[in-house]
Amino acid sequence: MALDSNERPSKPIIKFESMLKTDDVYFFDAEDFEDIIHHYLNNGKISLAKKAIKIGLQQHPHSTELKLLNVEVLVxxxxxxxxxxxxxxxxxxxxxxxxxxxxxxxxxxxKDNHDAAVELLKKALSLAENNFEIFSLLGMEYLFMDDYQMAKENFMRCVSMDEQDYASLYNVIYCFEFLEDHEGGIQYLNDYLERNPYSEVAWHQLGKMYASKKMLQEAIAAFDFAIISDDSFIGAYYEKGKVLEKMGKYNEAIGNYETTIEIEDPTSHAYLRIGRCHEKLGNYDQAKHFYYRTVHEDPLLDKGWLAITEFHYKKGEHEKALYYINKAINIDEENPLYWKKSAKIYTALKNFDEADFSYKQTVELGNYELDTWMNWGNVVLLGSTDYKSVIQILEQGVEFYPENADILFKMAGVYLMDNNTTDAIACLTNAFQLDSDKFYLFQNEFPQFSDSKLVTDLISDIKKASR
Structure with a gap:
């Protein structure tokens, strides 16, 4: 098994590197060469590992272990x-x-043949029982196959063999989360902590599990124990801050985020969280200050630009909001969230042509959310009487949300505006059958049609047919 990558270079490694700097050739035991090669592989120094393999095989041409290390590099x-x-x-x-x-x-x-890989690893396990490396590799193969139950079992074996193997512990928790077995994950971590009561990693993961179950007091307690175990553990302070936010304890949350900044270099995520807390507290100048620091720290963080844009938008400062969202678009013009926010701002400014263009960009970049189609349709309606374009937009939305009554009621109204009663009746019938309680949406948006004989007769017929 490979050596710890953090281990200091041993005498054979120092001797080997000294040899490379001269024309001398030193003799090493095969085991020394194995240690040297593992050291370079663990530190990502592949070219030096290959040199060690070459010289090692020259000195020990029959060494199976050196030949296998050569195979490892080839793979x-x-x-x-x-x-x-x-x-x-x-x-x-x-x-x-x-x-x-x-x-x-x-x-x-x-070669993506993970079934065959699993069978070969099982064969290897039959030759070397309780081999930590094999259980770890099996766990990874099962992850590739989306078999999270088997992956979890193999990573659990790794943890049982080495309870300080945090990589496997994280993978166990990942499997519990993917299987949506939070209760099982909480039980597993509590059992682990019975044996390892000062494991900050396990307390941290337990806190996140509790938070996902909305057990907020328990989450806070777990993060506190993580901090007691390691008072420089940034992740625990950060996650505790997020839970305190959910509890409405914004000043305490700010304190935890500020601690992460004191311990290590400030991060844009911490600044963003602090800004949001200040905004919730009504400290708008402070909120704005930290939003600006967020985008200064990381100009590519979309949440930062969206936060500062939304801040100005909420205050009715639409021109400022437009300025900042345009800055964001200039940095990353392929971010659909930026274009969607841009469309919202242009709509508020009654610049419907630009809003139309922004929604088009939003969709072309892959945002197909229901409100995108609905709001895009609204923008075209507000800016023109091009009902057919509105219908075309809404029809695309229906392809993604065929069982959604909201968009069908809207489309029925637009069909009536376009004097297309046949398609209007079909849409209205479908929408009413899907969710009759949403009929008020049609009544509110299209009051000119809601009491018409066509619509009232149709609704009456639908109700009779459903009895």
Whole structure:
């Protein structure tokens, strides 16, 4: 198994690097070469690992372990055919070496044949029981296959073998979350904490689990224990701040976010959270100050630009809101949220042509939310009498929301404005059957039609047919 990447270079590594700087050739044991190669692989120094493998095989041409490390590098560099040829040769010499099956599994995994990779890893496990690395690899393969139950079980085995293996612990919790088994995740973490009461990582994850279950007091307690275990654990302060926000304790939330800034370099996310808390408290100058700091710290954070834009929009400062959303669009013109906010601002400014263009960009960039289609239709209605264009927009929306009565009631009204009674009746009938309680939407938006004989007779017929 590979050495810890944080381990200090050992004497063989120092000796090897000294040799590379001279024309001398030093002799190393095969085990020394293995340690040297693992060190370079763990630190991402592939070229040095390859040099060590080459010299190592020159000095120890029959070393199976060095040959397998060579295969590992070949697989890493996607030289899969050559790697398989080497494995074929090695398997003829040592068919019971689990590392051969592990590397074959890695090859199949790279080829997206995860079922075959799992079978090979199971074979490796039969040759080397309770092998930590194999359980970890099995867990990853099951994740690739979206089999979160089996992934969870294998990562649990890793944690049971090494309770300080936080990578596997995170994966276990990820599986619980994906399986929406929050109760199971909470129980698992509480059991883990019985054995490891000062694990800040486990307390932090438990707090997030409680928060997802809206068990806010329990979440706060868990984050407090994480902080007691490690008072420099930024994640615990940040997540505690988020929970305090949900509880309406904005001043306390600000205190926790400020602590994250004191411990480490400030982040745009912390500034944004502080700004939102100040806005909720009515400290508008402070809120604006922190929103500006957010976008200064990270000009690419869309939430920052949207927050400062929304801040001015709420205050009725539409020109300022437009200025900042345009700055955001200039930074990232392919962000649909920016264009959607731009459309909203142009609508408030009664610039319906620009609002129409912004909604078009929003949709072209992949935002297909219901309110996008509805508001786009409204904008075209406000700016023109081009009812057919409005119908075309709403028809696209119906493709995404065929069972939504809101958009169908709206489309029925536009059809009536366009004197298309046949399609209007079809839409109104469909909408009423989907959700008759939403008929008030049609009545409010199209009062000129809601009491017409056509509509009242149609509604009466639908009600009779449904009895």
């Amino acid at each position: 890493f560099e996607n030289n899969l055919e050559i790697a398989e040829q080497h494995l074929d040769s090695l398997q003829l010499l040592d068919s019971n070496n689990e590392e051969i099956y592990i590397q074959r599994a890695n090859i199949y995994s790279k």
